[in-house]
Amino acid sequence: MKFVTVYRSFSPADAQLIRSRLEAAGFLAQVAHELSALSMDGYALAAGGIRVQVPEDVADEARALIEAPDAEAP
Numbered sequence: 001m002k003f004v005t006v007y008r009s010f011s012p013a014d015a016q017l018i019r020s021r022l023e024a025a026g027f028l029a030q031v032a033h034e035l036s037a038l039s040m041d042g043y044a045l046a047a048g049g050i051r052v053q054v055p056e057d058v059a060d061e062a063r064a065l066i067e068a069p070d071a072e073a074p
Contacts, residue, residue, distance in 0.1 A: 002056045003030060006063050008049035015050040018066060022054060027062050029054050 006022075009015045015031050022029040032051040054062045 003032075003053040004056045004059045005032075005051040005053050006059055007052040007066055009052070010049050012050055015052050018052045022052070022062055022065065025065055027054050027058060027065075029062070 007015070007018045009018070012031075012034050015034060019029045019031050030053050032053055034050050
């Protein structure tokens with residue numbers, strides 16, 4: 001199974017929030033480069049950010065979920 005990047009961030013918390021949102025919607029998601037970014041100053045910037053990845057066959061649906069506006073509280 002090939003994973004592709006659907007979201008990039010320079011904040012580990014932001015990346016984990018997106019991963020959690022994807023998993024809550026039923027997607028298999030993982031965060032890549034997070035530990036390296038935390039262990040070395042500037043690494044996240046040099047590596048192109050912390051990456052949230054999903055399987056290639058569901059990448060379009062995952063991007064649509066990420067780009068959808070959050071539901072407003074009643």
